[in-house]
Amino acid sequence: MKVLLSEEQVRAGVQELARRIEDYYRDKPLTMVGVLIGSIVLLADLIRQISIPLRVELVQARRYWGQARRPGPLAVDLEVLAAAVRGRHVLLVDDIFDTGQTIAELIPMLDELGPASVRTAVLLRKQGRSQVDFQPDFVAFDIPDVFVVGYGLDYNDMYRNLPYVAALEPEELAG
Numbered sequence: 001m002k003v004l005l006s007e008e009q010v011r012a013g014v015q016e017l018a019r020r021i022e023d024y025y026r027d028k029p030l031t032m033v034g035v036l037i038g039s040i041v042l043l044a045d046l047i048r049q050i051s052i053p054l055r056v057e058l059v060q061a062r063r064y065w066g067q068a069r070r071p072g073p074l075a076v077d078l079e080v081l082a083a084a085v086r087g088r089h090v091l092l093v094d095d096i097f098d099t100g101q102t103i104a105e106l107i108p109m110l111d112e113l114g115p116a117s118v119r120t121a122v123l124l125r126k127q128g129r130s131q132v133d134f135q136p137d138f139v140a141f142d143i144p145d146v147f148v149v150g151y152g153l154d155y156n157d158m159y160r161n162l163p164y165v166a167a168l169e170p171e172e173l174a175g
C-alpha cells in the first residue's frame with residue numbers, strides 16, 4: 001500500500017472544498033446528500049467545516065447485479081429524501097468520481113423531487129475514467145487511474161477507516 005494523500009493533505013483539501021461550498025451556497029437553502037457508504041468520512045469532516053445552515057441526508061445507491069455480471073440499475077428509496085430536497089439546493093457528496101455512472105443516475109432521480117438545483121462534490125476524481133458528459137462541480141483532488149482506499153473508500157468493505165488515501169498495489173488487489 002502506498003500513501004497517495006497524507007492525513008494532512010486530505011485535511012487541507014477538505015477545508016478548501018468546504019470554503020468553496022460555503023461561498024457558493026451562502027444565502028441558499030442547502031441540503032447535502034451523502035452517497036452511502038463511501039461518503040461518510042468526507043461528509044462528517046466537511047459539514048463541520050461549513051458554518052452556513054444546512055440539512056444532511058443520506059442515500060443508499062444499491063446496485064443490482066444481473067447474471068451478465070454487469071452493473072444493473074440503481075435502487076434508491078426516494079420517499080425519505082423528498083422533504084429534504086423539494087425547493088432546496090442539493091449537493092450530492094460522494095467519495096470518488098470514477099466513471100461517473102453513480103452520480104449520473106442519481107441526479108435525475110433527485111431532479112424528480114423538485115430541488116432548486118443539484119450539484120455534486122467529491123473528494124477524488126480519477127483521471128481518464130469518465131463515461132459521462134459532465135464533471136463534478138466541487139473536487140478536492142485529481143488522482144491518477146489507480147485503485148485507492150481509505151478515508152471512506154473501501155476494497156471489499158475494508159480500509160474505510162484509514163485517515164489517509166492510499167493506492168493498493170496490484171498484488172494486494174488479487175484476493
Ligand code: IMP
Pocket residue numbers: 038094095096097098099100101102103146147148149153154155
Ligand atoms: P462511478 O459510478 O464509476 O463514478 O463509481 C463510483 C463508486 O465506485 C464510488 O462511490 C466508489 O464506491 C467506487 N470506486 C471507484 N473507484 C474506486 C477506488 O479506486 N477505490 C474504491 N472505490 C472506488
Ligand code: MG
Pocket residue numbers: 038154
Ligand atoms: Mg464502494
